[in-house]
Amino acid sequence: MRLVFLGLAGAGKGTQALVLSETLGLPFISSGDMFRYHLSQNTELGLLAKGYMDKGELVPDEVTIRMILDRIGQEDCRKGFILDGFPRTLAQAQALDAALDSGPVNRVLYIKVGEEELVRRLAGRISCRKCGTPYQLDLLPPNASECPRCGGELYQRADDQPDVVRRRIQVQWPEIHGLANYYAGQKKLVEINGEQSVEQVGADLLKTVNGRI
Ligand SMILES: [Zn+2]
Numbered sequence: 763m764r765l766v767f768l769g770l771a772g773a774g775k776g777t778q779a780l781v782l783s784e785t786l787g788l789p790f791i792s793s794g795d796m797f798r799y800h801l802s803q804n805t806e807l808g809l810l811a812k813g814y815m816d817k818g819e820l821v822p823d824e825v826t827i828r829m830i831l832d833r834i835g836q837e838d839c840r841k842g843f844i845l846d847g848f849p850r851t852l853a854q855a856q857a858l859d860a861a862l863d864s865g866p867v868n869r870v871l872y873i874k875v876g877e878e879e880l881v882r883r884l885a886g887r888i889s890c891r892k893c894g895t896p897y898q899l900d901l902l903p904p905n906a907s908e909c910p911r912c913g914g915e916l917y918q919r920a921d922d923q924p925d926v927v928r929r930r931i932q933v934q935w936p937e938i939h940g941l942a943n944y945y946a947g948q949k950k951l952v953e954i955n956g957e958q959s960v961e962q963v964g965a966d967l968l969k970t971v972n973g974r975i
Contacts, residue, residue, distance in 0.1 A: 763788060763842035764865065765971065766849070768941055769873035770934055772880045772927070773956045774963065778873065779846040782967055789838050793847035796829045807832070826850075827857045852940050870945040871967060873956035877931050884922040890914040
């Protein structure tokens with residue numbers, strides 16, 4: 763079972779991918795984790811990526827592709843895996859297809875959340891400056907100013923401010939749309955309504971991978 767998660771930042775796909783990986787007993791592979799691992803371990807790929815980042819340049823697709831292919835080539839991925847944050851471009855999707863000679867991606871789970879809902883969610887989110895945990899404002903006690911977990915200061919990340927969120931959606935949208943079309947053409951795309959509760963989205967995902975949708 764090879765699964766790919768697709769969706770805008772803030773759609774909740776990371777959380778859902780992690781839960782599904784535990785339920786299905788499949789390795790969860792996030793491109794963000796992959797980068798952090800290679801950078802912190804100073805691997806060949808990490809040093810290569812760092813070279814670009816130090817110059818203020820984007821890390822080329824090729825480096826990201828090598829990190830992911832290296833990971834899914836490992837023993838624990840033989841029974842399958844769940845990808846989050848990769849592929850992000852059409853070139854990455856094609857490289858993934860070309861590399862998976864033992865069997866292709868089975869399903870692409872597209873968690874759809876509209877722009878207004880994303881803005882509403884992220885604008886209502888504050889984060890801990892110390893441990894980074896995000897919280898929904900309406901779930902915290904009124905006037906909470908400290909992180910319930912570590913006591914750190916709570917603040918709204920610049921990333922979560924409405925105009926920044928809208929700009930980010932505009933940037934991400936063409937690529938996500940392109941990937942959705944690519945996988946729809948392969949008849950692998952499944953759209954999940956991400957505006958439901960976390961539990962309902964999780965239930966829909968399970969039905970999908972069990973072949974009932
Ligand atoms: Zn904290």
